[in-house]
Amino acid sequence: MRYKDKEPGQIEVLGDRYLLQSRIGSGGMATIYRARDLQMDRDVAVKMLREVYSTDPKFVKRFQREARAASALQHPNIVQVYDYGQTNGNYYIVMELVEGTDLRSYMCSHDVLDVDRAIIIAHDIALGLGAAHRRGIVHRDVKPQNVLIGIDGSIKLTDFGIVSVYKDAHAERLTTSGMTLGTVQYFAPEQAQGEIVGPAADVYALGIVMYEMLTGHTPFDGNSPVVVAMQHIQDQPDPPGQFNPSIPAALEEIILRCLEKMPGARFPDGSQLARALEKLGDAKMGETVSMVHHLKPHRTHWSFASFITTFILLATLLLFGCSAYLAVQLRFIHVPFVTASMTLPSTTAGFIEVPDLRTMSWLKAVATSEKLGFRLVLVGGQPNGVVVDQNPRAHDKAAKDSTIDVKLEILTPKIGLQPQKPT
Numbered sequence: 001m002r003y004k005d006k007e008p009g010q011i012e013v014l015g016d017r018y019l020l021q022s023r024i025g026s027g028g029m030a031t032i033y034r035a036r037d038l039q040m041d042r043d044v045a046v047k048m049l050r051e052v053y054s055t056d057p058k059f060v061k062r063f064q065r066e067a068r069a070a071s072a073l074q075h076p077n078i079v080q081v082y083d084y085g086q087t088n089g090n091y092y093i094v095m096e097l098v099e100g101t102d103l104r105s106y107m108c109s110h111d112v113l114d115v116d117r118a119i120i121i122a123h124d125i126a127l128g129l130g131a132a133h134r135r136g137i138v139h140r141d142v143k144p145q146n147v148l149i150g151i152d153g154s155i156k157l158t159d160f161g162i163v164s165v166y167k168d169a170h171a172e173r174l175t176t177s178g179m180t181l182g183t184v185q186y187f188a189p190e191q192a193q194g195e196i197v198g199p200a201a202d203v204y205a206l207g208i209v210m211y212e213m214l215t216g217h218t219p220f221d222g223n224s225p226v227v228v229a230m231q232h233i234q235d236q237p238d239p240p241g242q243f244n245p246s247i248p249a250a251l252e253e254i255i256l257r258c259l260e261k262m263p264g265a266r267f268p269d270g271s272q273l274a275r276a277l278e279k280l281g282d283a284k285m286g287e288t289v290s291m292v293h294h295l296k297p298h299r300t301h302w303s304f305a306s307f308i309t310t311f312i313l314l315a316t317l318l319l320f321g322c323s324a325y326l327a328v329q330l331r332f333i334h335v336p337f338v339t340a341s342m343t344l345p346s347t348t349a350g351f352i353e354v355p356d357l358r359t360m361s362w363l364k365a366v367a368t369s370e371k372l373g374f375r376l377v378l379v380g381g382q383p384n385g386v387v388v389d390q391n392p393r394a395h396d397k398a399a400k401d402s403t404i405d406v407k408l409e410i411l412t413p414k415i416g417l418q419p420q421k422p423t
């Protein structure tokens with residue numbers, strides 16, 4: 001039986017417990033109701049999925065697994081999932097009711113958000129994501145409609161995981177490529193290619209949300225999901241500062257890092273992004289503090305104490321320089337395509353032979369290097385091409401856990417590959 005939207009005056013109690021009261025809103029796959037939890041005596045939101053799935057055991061299993069995982073998430077920036085169930089084959093999720101609005105409606109009524117407000121919202125979403133990522137849960141559908149803003153000013157992310165179970169089950173019905181325009185605008189390149197996604201895909205989506213909050217539009221737009229998906233994969237976003245000069249350079253840098261094509265080049269998860277946004281706040285505080293200092297008259301005579309301080313500072317700098325040089329040489333830190341000049345003996349403990357990644361696709365190259373304990377960094381070219389250059393070179397020795405820089409190109413007969421000998 002198909003679930004019908006509740007008619008006015010019709011009394012509906014789900015699972016002998018949730019009394020549906022009024023309709024709050026609806027999206028592509030569900031209707032959200034305000035309801036009364038008769039057992040707990042509190043107001044809740046019920047998300048009623050539209051289609052009947054009781055006949056698809058795979059869907060039921062995944063739905064239950066994701067719903068259980070989502071209900072284990074407790075964080076001030078995540079809408080709490082209380083319960084889930086089904087009635088006549090229609091699945092529903094019971095969650096915390098957020099009285100307020102969602103970020104999509106908020107942006108519609110505010111045009112471009114001011115920088116401080118946008119940072120606070122992004123930081124709260126990043127914290128919520130970070131909590132989920134720590135538990136191995138990826139949201140997969142971060143977008144303004146899924147960010148709820150309470151009348152008390154709270155920011156909460158909703159629709160963790162469960163929604164993508166529904167969307168995957170419906171993929172072929174949404175569009176021929178399994179994507180809707182409203183969602184694909186926030187898809188990371190790897191998600192647009194249908195790959196399994198990790199926390200960095202949520203970081204990318206949040207980068208798009210930040211971009212939109214501050215410029216009034218998403219970086220990639222088009223009239224079909226496929227066009228937008230291709231833009232995510234191939235095009236570089238215009239720096240958001242071009243559209244809004246009040247965006248500080250450091251914030252623009254954070255947004256552009258979230259929008260890196262390669263997941264490994266972004267902030268690895270929500271917590272790291274939240275930390276970067278916090279530092280931005282600290283820097284702003286620093287600016288204010290240094291301005292205050294600037295306004296104060298200060299004494300400038302040369303004392304013994306300041307001589308000692310300068311000496312210690314110079315010594316520290318020298319030490320830091322030496323360590324940095326050594327670290328680059330030993331490949332403990334990474335400067336793209338800077339080759340260490342020290343040749344390492346093949347017997348050096350902890351050093352292993354660098355694989356020949358050339359002609360491999362990005363995914364294959366990542367798998368090959370990770371198996372050996374290397375991390376891959378894309379430093380140029382076309383993400384959907386094949387590896388045409390790498391550093392360190394194939395068969396060199398490098399420390400386990402160090403990085404290999406690669407450049408990818410779409411191979412045409414004109415782009416040949418040079419044989420590589422170990423350095």
Ligand SMILES: Nc1ncnc2c1ncn2[C@@H]1O[C@H](COP(=O)(O)OP(=O)(O)OP(=O)(O)O)[C@@H](O)[C@H]1O
Nearest residue numbers: 025026027028029030032045096097098102145146
């Ligand atoms: N827990 C909640 N409390 C209050 N309002 C909510 C809650 N969850 C959702 N809403 C409101 O209901 C609207 C519809 O939500 P819904 O998740 O069904 O659709 P969507 O996110 O716009 O699209 P999609 O179908 O991709 O999920 C939201 O935009 C929001 O305004």
Ligand SMILES: [Mg+2]
Nearest residue numbers: 027145146159
């Ligand atoms: Mg939603």
